[in-house]
Amino acid sequence: MPEETCIFCKIVKGTEESYKLYRDDDVLVILDKYPVSRGHLLVLTSRHFEGVQDVEPKLLAKAWLVASALAAIYRKELGAGGVNVVTNSGRPAGQVIFHFHIHVIPRWNSIETSFWGSRGVITEKEAQSVISMLEPYINNYVTGYLRRGLS
Ligand SMILES: [Zn+2]
Secondary structure, three states, X not given: XXXXXXXXXXXXXXXXXXXXXXXXXXXXXEEOOOOOOOOOEEEEEOOOOOOHHHOOHHHHHHHHHHHHHHHHHHHHHOOOXXXXXEOOOOHHXXXXXXOOEEEEEEXXXXXXXXXXXXXXXXXXXXXXXXXXXXXHHHHHHHHHHHHHHHO
């Protein structure tokens, strides 16, 4: 069963560590362990689905609303010049972990010529600084987007 070996299922269950930013019954927001940019986040569904094509529509809508709320925080509150909000489905598209997730990648300054760039492991200090940067906004934005989007 994929759920038993899937790293994101383990993160959801809490048997694998991650830097968590937000969670409710359906979705979890964590920091990407190998960030493309400062503040690279992942929105995952709590339940295991392989890719975007497999997720139930209402849950899919919720995950994208959460991703949009995160993009809004970066653009409206934190001064990011751009944000990539993207999901990879299938190995040829760059999917590495086969549990549906949306990348939210803030772009802070120059125009990126290499989409994924070079990716090193995030440090504890960096992770904590990203969490501190987002914490004042996260609940208001996420609940606001979900309220307006799912009503
Ligand atoms: Zn999984």
